[in-house]
Amino acid sequence: MKQIENIFSKTKTKSEHICPNPKTPIIIDSRESQSLITANLMEQKANIQHELLEIGDYLINDIIVERKTYSDFLSSITDKRLFTQIKQMKKYESQYLILEGFDFSYKSRLHQNAIRGTLLSIANLIPIIYTENERDTTKFIIQIAKRQEKLPQNFSLRQTKSNLTSEQQKQFILEGFPGIGPTTAGSLLEKFGSLKKIFNTTETQLEKILDKNKLKKILSLLN
Numbered sequence: 001m002k003q004i005e006n007i008f009s010k011t012k013t014k015s016e017h018i019c020p021n022p023k024t025p026i027i028i029d030s031r032e033s034q035s036l037i038t039a040n041l042m043e044q045k046a047n048i049q050h051e052l053l054e055i056g057d058y059l060i061n062d063i064i065v066e067r068k069t070y071s072d073f074l075s076s077i078t079d080k081r082l083f084t085q086i087k088q089m090k091k092y093e094s095q096y097l098i099l100e101g102f103d104f105s106y107k108s109r110l111h112q113n114a115i116r117g118t119l120l121s122i123a124n125l126i127p128i129i130y131t132e133n134e135r136d137t138t139k140f141i142i143q144i145a146k147r148q149e150k151l152p153q154n155f156s157l158r159q160t161k162s163n164l165t166s167e168q169q170k171q172f173i174l175e176g177f178p179g180i181g182p183t184t185a186g187s188l189l190e191k192f193g194s195l196k197k198i199f200n201t202t203e204t205q206l207e208k209i210l211d212k213n214k215l216k217k218i219l220s221l222l223n
Contacts, residue, residue, distance in 0.1 A: 022145035062093035
């Protein structure tokens, strides 16, 4: 018989050890601050920060992660918000949809073939990760953060001011705005070409690259 794990026990077994101390910041949506996943991340001494995210539940560099329990997943299909959320997530460089506790035996008005069709449609847009429970979800989030430490990161020009080219000076200025890192600055310059065009463009155009939270902070400084 499979042993049932007591998640409230103060005694932790070796099998519960995940992968402690990921240095990459994990930004948690403030509405998720009381979740068991947040408690698990704190237990693993992850570098967590709390912020009200416009999109998704967890932000790791330019990776947005949306977590849905199976019941929430079904509800998001019914009220048609699922694909709107996925479309918004595409503003980030990388995206993951975590489906936690996926169970076809869960009673639902939706036909199983409708659920399968939705999964196929999602899979063509963003990667799907299936997890068993909150602790399994925590493992994936930490692994995403740990993997970021091994990847070459875009170099921020805010670290040096000397001998910058004209293009680097533009990037330097953009990185001075809150929430704008080297990746986002590069995307803005690639799309608009100049600082003048960036600052004079419409909010609708900027929203294609910036989430509403970042855009609000920038506009508050420009206005």
